[in-house]
Amino acid sequence: MRLWMIGCGNMAGAMLRRWIASGVVLAEDVHVVNRGNRDLPLGVVQSRDLPDADTPDLVILGVKPQQLDEVAERYAARVSAAPVIVSMLAGVDAAALGSRFPGPEPVVVMPNLPVEIGQGVVAIHAPDASEAARARVDALMAPLGLVRWFDDAAGFEAAGALSGTGPAFLFRFIDALAAAGEAMGLAPDDAAAVAKVTASGAAAMAAASERSPSALADAVASPGGMTREGLNVLDDQSALNALLTRTLEAAIHRGREMAAERRRN
Numbered sequence: 001m002r003l004w005m006i007g008c009g010n011m012a013g014a015m016l017r018r019w020i021a022s023g024v025v026l027a028e029d030v031h032v033v034n035r036g037n038r039d040l041p042l043g044v045v046q047s048r049d050l051p052d053a054d055t056p057d058l059v060i061l062g063v064k065p066q067q068l069d070e071v072a073e074r075y076a077a078r079v080s081a082a083p084v085i086v087s088m089l090a091g092v093d094a095a096a097l098g099s100r101f102p103g104p105e106p107v108v109v110m111p112n113l114p115v116e117i118g119q120g121v122v123a124i125h126a127p128d129a130s131e132a133a134r135a136r137v138d139a140l141m142a143p144l145g146l147v148r149w150f151d152d153a154a155g156f157e158a159a160g161a162l163s164g165t166g167p168a169f170l171f172r173f174i175d176a177l178a179a180a181g182e183a184m185g186l187a188p189d190d191a192a193a194v195a196k197v198t199a200s201g202a203a204a205m206a207a208a209s210e211r212s213p214s215a216l217a218d219a220v221a222s223p224g225g226m227t228r229e230g231l232n233v234l235d236d237q238s239a240l241n242a243l244l245t246r247t248l249e250a251a252i253h254r255g256r257e258m259a260a261e262r263r264r265n
């Protein structure tokens, strides 16, 4: 599959590394346009402009949402013959994408960083996409992890916010566990190592188990033991649930503000 990638930083770079590692894309079939060269897989061409070669099978947009108009102005005509353009820009819906890039079918995705190891989530919203566009996007996204199409905008917004931002919240949780360990007297290195492996082991178990995370928590909490006392703190007045609901609400609120900014422009 031949790709042109306009903007390839943290997120698009993570996707690209997985595409190449999985073999779904060959490095020599990828042309990246960034403002400066990045550390990308060997064989990927990087430049400051799109090539004059034939149009690719897919164009991937990986710049920041605030850069949408700048890159549309510069590249819309050049990509107009491509069959599909995929945007990962938060707060940029299919209408905002399609109006700036006439020609290709617009597909909006919200990936997350663990796609780099094939354990990410890619939420996709493109209710009007043709079967051919869906098949092409599915083939590309399959090696990244869980791929879910949401035909309703609300479902896509909620799933995209949860999966797209979620890794950052979990990374914070790991740090908070380590900090709590330090507060109990652990050396920083020990606290960080123990917190990381505790998190990765528990996450892997939750993903693989037929038991729910709640049932697994109960399995850790021996009756009358230590864990239950700790869970009682987290569960008191649904403290953790309330905190995460507020967290996700704040992220979604910002996504809506960004979407409104793109509509105004």
Ligand SMILES: NC(=O)C1=CN([C@@H]2O[C@H](COP(=O)(O)OP(=O)(O)OC[C@H]3O[C@@H](n4cnc5c(N)ncnc54)[C@H](OP(=O)(O)O)[C@@H]3O)[C@@H](O)[C@H]2O)C=CC1
Residues within 6 Å of the ligand: 006, 007, 008, 009, 010, 011, 012, 033, 034, 035, 036, 037, 038, 062, 063, 064, 065, 067, 070, 071, 088, 089, 090, 110, 111, 112, 113, 164, 165
């Ligand atoms: N980070 C994440 O976990 C997620 C991010 N996203 C979305 O991904 C997008 C990128 O975010 P992220 O990867 O974090 O940001 P980065 O800043 O890491 O990546 C942006 C990339 O765009 C390039 N760029 C900027 N301006 C231009 C231009 N005019 N022409 C060509 N390339 C340009 C930058 O190049 P240079 O470095 O040379 O300036 C950089 O490589 C955002 O829209 C965000 O909403 C979506 C889901 C998750």
Ligand SMILES: O=C(O)[C@@H]1CCC=N1
Residues within 6 Å of the ligand: 090, 164, 165
């Ligand atoms: O923070 C952001 O805006 C992007 C979208 C989801 C994750 N990162």
